[in-house]
Structures are given as C-alpha cells and as structure tokens.
Amino acid sequence: MISTKLGNKQIKTLKIIGKKIGVALFWLLLWAMAAWWVDSSLVLPSPIDTLKGIATLAGDAEFFVSIGVTLLRVFGGVFISVALGIFLGLIGGLNAPFYEFMNPFVSIIKSLPVVSVIILINLWIASGIVPLVVTFLICFPVTWTNVVQGVHATDEKLLQMAKVYNVAKMRIVKDIYIPSVKPYAVSALMNAIGLGWKVTVTAEVLANALPSVGMNLYYSKIYLDTDLLFSWTFVIVMCSYIIEKVTLFMIERNKRKGADQCQLS
Amino acid sequence: MSIIIKNLRKAYGDQIIFDDFSLILEKNKITGILGPSGSGKTTLLNLCSGLDQPDGGTIEGINLSSISYIFQEPRLLPWRTIRENLRFVFKDQAVKRNGAHDQEIDAMLKLVGLETVGDYYPQELSGGMRQRVAIARAFLYPSELLLMDEPFSSLDLALKNKLMGDFLNIWEKDKRTVIFVSHNQDEINRLSHEILTFSDKPVRILRRETI
Structure with missing residues (x-):
C-alpha cells in the first residue's frame, strides 16, 4: 500500500x-x-501540431537567439524600472515636495495607452531598444506607486520609538522604512515581471525589433503559419511561468525569518 | 535641576487637554501619575518627549536627546533580532562614548534575564519577554529621563509583579528621573516615590502625595 x-x-x-x-x-x-x-491547422492547430512546431523551432539556433535577446529586454526593462522605482519611491514616500514633483509624470505615464507609448518611443530611438524603454515606462509607475504606499504604511509607532531614541535618519531608513517597504517591492517586482513580458513582446512587434520573439510571432502571422504562432505563444507562456517561479523561489530563499513574520502581520 | 512645566496648554480640536497647567517634578525620583483613561497622561509624556508640541507654555529641564520611553506596547522591530533591536537604539550612542556596545547589550540582557534569547526575533518571545526587552532598551539608552506609559497594563498579575520587581532592581542600579503613568493604583503605589492624581480633561492635579 x-x-x-x-x-x-x-x-x-x-x-x-x-x-x-x-x-x-x-x-x-x-x-x-x-x-x-x-x-484546420490554419485556424486552430492541435496540441500535437504545436509541439511539433516547438521541436522544429528548437532545431534552429535563431530560436534561442530570439528568446535570449527578448529575455534580456524583459530583464533589462524590469530591473531598471524596479531598481529606480524602489529608489525614487523611497524618496517620494519620505519627501512630500519630491512626491509632488514626480506624481504628475507618473500619473501621465500610467494613463498613456501602451500602443501610443510604443509608437511614440519608436519615433525617437532605435527599434531594438524600444521594448526595453517601453517596459521601463510601463513597469516603473507600478513599482513607484507600490513603494510610496509602503513608505506611507510604515508603522508610525516604530518611527516614534526611533525618534525618541534619537536614531540617525539613515538608520531609520535602513532598519525601518526599507524592511517595511519590502513586501510592497516584492509585489511590485512580481507585477513588473508579468507586465514586462507582455509589454516587451508587444513592443517588439510594433517596433519591428530584431532579433526577437515578438517579430517571430509577427512573421508566423503574416506567413499564415498558425502552428508556429501557437508554438511561439507557448514558449512565451512557459518562459514567463518559469521566470515567475524562479523569482518567487529566490525571494522565498532570501527571506529572513523576521521579514516573514512581518509580512504575515 | 527639576523638570518644570509652566502654564502648559494643549488641545486637540475642541478637546482641551491642558489649560494653564503647571507642575514641578523632582530629578532622580519615580513620579507616578494616576488618572482615568483619556485624561491626558499619555499626552503629557508625548509633550515631554517631543513627540507632540504644546500649544502654549513651556517644559524646562528636559534634554530631548536624552530620553528613554517604555511605551504601552514593546515597539520592537519585527525583522530584527532582540540583540539587533537593542543595537538599533544604542549603537550611535555607544560609538560616541567607547564603541563597546555589544558587551553592554549582553550585560543588559543578562540583567533582565534574557541572555539566552538575544538572537531570537520578537515574534518568538512571549508578551512579557518582549516588554522586558523594551525595559532593557530604555535602560541601555543613556538617558536622564525615563517615560513609562502603562508598560505593565497588558500583562497578567504574576508577570506584572515579576517585571515591576525587575524594573525596581535595575532602577536601583541606575537611578534616573522617571515619569510613570498608569490607571492602576497598585502599580503606581509599588513603583512611585511621589504620586499625582489627575482629574479628567482639562487636567488638574486632584491629589499629590509623597510615599
């Protein structure tokens, strides 16, 4: 048994x-x-046709180059937006004039349609960099907003304690604000990764960025190669899933006992 | 020099807490303040500590960079160990003096009977142990004035008696000026050298007795 x-x-x-x-x-x-x-595999290919398509793609070195370059764009855009979002969000949360200065910029970016941003940016810079810049512009407001919220939600009682005991400002930021903001930053990172994939691939298509997963999707569409369109889509979903799981695993592994408790409370 | 509160005024909206309130508190003694809930006891501590500002009047004889405060709840950083929590308030002060902060932290942990839990996180300790950490933090910090806002109110009787005993032991070794507020007569009687009874708002001193 x-x-x-x-x-x-x-x-x-x-x-x-x-x-x-x-x-x-x-x-x-x-x-x-x-x-x-x-x-009709032209309208809806079967799972087997899709798997065959992936096998065909995997036989070509360009497949891995496209995925690698797209991954770099996703990671680049997400990393820059999260890093800057955390840094500027901390300053914005702590400093009201800086928040007032930044907020209109962030609000405007948030309300812009993604397609308008992609087309506009494509007018100004090279196609290959457009997805990275667009990913930054879409993911940065998410991180900024989350981190500012995290700073504002910091436990006032802990701040009062630090003030009474005359703790230096930098230590208050390091030991109270940053740990308080951590769960908000992690949530922003997960959102940015999810958004980053969608935005990067969309931007690659609209900006004709080569080599890229997005352009391969586009070519599959114009050559009416629906099997490959499904295969590329499957590859994107799998990449996004794996990256999300790996990120979550790394966050869990690096979490300290105390931070766990804090997030639970 | 004593702590001299002169013509203090403080209001929150329409609620007048202090109106032309004056008081002199002796140095190096424990002054207990009794009064009903919401009568302004915590407000007085917050005004003395600089966490709140008076609308009028003055508070003299307090060095704002030399205050310890034991709050109603321990207010420990949940993401730092007990030792790190003590280091958080003590490090800057210790470095200014001699840099030997870790030895002093260990000695204080021993004094409050927590020498074995220095590497634990606050969530891993009981409520009483956490409050003892708060007492250790207050005494570790080199202050002239110690403010205590009902620090024993959430504890059961046995633990409360134990902690009050611990507190008196530490205070005997390091006699600071203490303002201790509570609505519990027994706590006040046990710890205080002088007892002030506050009225409801606006605050007046109903009774002043020396033990």
Whole structure:
C-alpha cells in the first residue's frame, strides 16, 4: 500500500500534483477536441501540431537567439524600472515636495495607452531598444506607486520609538522604512515581471525589433503559419511561468525569518 | 535641576487637554501619575518627549536627546533580532562614548534575564519577554529621563509583579528621573516615590502625595 510507505505530507503533495496534472489534461483535451472539430491547422492547430512546431523551432539556433535577446529586454526593462522605482519611491514616500514633483509624470505615464507609448518611443530611438524603454515606462509607475504606499504604511509607532531614541535618519531608513517597504517591492517586482513580458513582446512587434520573439510571432502571422504562432505563444507562456517561479523561489530563499513574520502581520 | 512645566496648554480640536497647567517634578525620583483613561497622561509624556508640541507654555529641564520611553506596547522591530533591536537604539550612542556596545547589550540582557534569547526575533518571545526587552532598551539608552506609559497594563498579575520587581532592581542600579503613568493604583503605589492624581480633561492635579 502506498499509504504505508509515504507520509501524510507526501500523499498530500502527490494529490495536489495529481490535481494540477488532471486540470492541465482536461484543458489540453478540450483544445485537442476543438482542433479536431475545426479540422484546420490554419485556424486552430492541435496540441500535437504545436509541439511539433516547438521541436522544429528548437532545431534552429535563431530560436534561442530570439528568446535570449527578448529575455534580456524583459530583464533589462524590469530591473531598471524596479531598481529606480524602489529608489525614487523611497524618496517620494519620505519627501512630500519630491512626491509632488514626480506624481504628475507618473500619473501621465500610467494613463498613456501602451500602443501610443510604443509608437511614440519608436519615433525617437532605435527599434531594438524600444521594448526595453517601453517596459521601463510601463513597469516603473507600478513599482513607484507600490513603494510610496509602503513608505506611507510604515508603522508610525516604530518611527516614534526611533525618534525618541534619537536614531540617525539613515538608520531609520535602513532598519525601518526599507524592511517595511519590502513586501510592497516584492509585489511590485512580481507585477513588473508579468507586465514586462507582455509589454516587451508587444513592443517588439510594433517596433519591428530584431532579433526577437515578438517579430517571430509577427512573421508566423503574416506567413499564415498558425502552428508556429501557437508554438511561439507557448514558449512565451512557459518562459514567463518559469521566470515567475524562479523569482518567487529566490525571494522565498532570501527571506529572513523576521521579514516573514512581518509580512504575515 | 527639576523638570518644570509652566502654564502648559494643549488641545486637540475642541478637546482641551491642558489649560494653564503647571507642575514641578523632582530629578532622580519615580513620579507616578494616576488618572482615568483619556485624561491626558499619555499626552503629557508625548509633550515631554517631543513627540507632540504644546500649544502654549513651556517644559524646562528636559534634554530631548536624552530620553528613554517604555511605551504601552514593546515597539520592537519585527525583522530584527532582540540583540539587533537593542543595537538599533544604542549603537550611535555607544560609538560616541567607547564603541563597546555589544558587551553592554549582553550585560543588559543578562540583567533582565534574557541572555539566552538575544538572537531570537520578537515574534518568538512571549508578551512579557518582549516588554522586558523594551525595559532593557530604555535602560541601555543613556538617558536622564525615563517615560513609562502603562508598560505593565497588558500583562497578567504574576508577570506584572515579576517585571515591576525587575524594573525596581535595575532602577536601583541606575537611578534616573522617571515619569510613570498608569490607571492602576497598585502599580503606581509599588513603583512611585511621589504620586499625582489627575482629574479628567482639562487636567488638574486632584491629589499629590509623597510615599
């Protein structure tokens, strides 16, 4: 009997994995049935056609170059936006005049349609850099807003304690504000990664950035190669999923005990 | 020099807390202030500590950079260990003097019976232990004035008695000026050299007795 060999925790984990596989198989089956019913790989390729497409793509070195360059753009845009968002957000949260100075800029960027930003930026700079800049412009306001919120939500009682005990301002920032802002910054990072992929690939298509995953998607569309269109889409979803999971894993690993407690409270 | 409060005025909106209030507090003694909840006891401590500003009048004889404060709750940084929490308030002061802050922190932890939990996080300690850390922090910080705002109110009787004993032991070794507010007569009687009873708002001193 399995139950005699495995502990309760392992059985629970196996059940969860089994459930997830079951759900995935259900949707795959639904997709396969829809493809069989449509009966045209030009309109809706089957999961097998899509897998074959991925195998074909993987045989070409350009596939990996495209993914690598797109990944660089995503990481570059997300890294710059999160780093600057945290730094400027901390200053904005602590300094009201700086917040008033920055807020109109952030509000305008937030309300701009992504397509307008891409087209405008493409007028001014080289196509290859457009996705990176656009990713920054879309992800920066998310981080900035989250971090400013985090600063404003810092426990007033801890700040009063630090004031009474005459703690230096830099130590208050390092030991109170930054740990308080951490959960907000992590949430901003996860949002930025999710947004970053979508924005980068969209910008690659609209800016004709080469080499790129976005342009491969576009070529699949204009050559009516729907199998490859699905394959590229699948690759994007998988890349986004893996990056999100790896980031979460790294955050969990680096979390300190006390920070865990703080986030729970 | 004593702490001299002269013609103090403080109001929050329409609520007048202090109106032409005057008081002299002796140095190196524990002054207990009794009064009903919301009568202005905490406001007085916040005015003395500089956390709040008076609308009028003066408070003399307090060096604002030399105050310790034991709040109603311990106010420890949840993401720092107990030792790091003490270092947080003490490091700058210790470096100014001799730099030997870690030895002093260990000695203080021993004094409050927490020498084995220096590397624990506040969440891993009981409420009483956390409050002892707050007392340790207040005494570790080189202050002339110690403010205490009902620091024992949330504790059970046995723990309260133990902590008040610990407090008196430490104070005997390091006699500072203490203003201790509470609405609990027993706590005030046990710790104070002088007891002031506040009226409801606006504050008047109903009774002043020396133990």
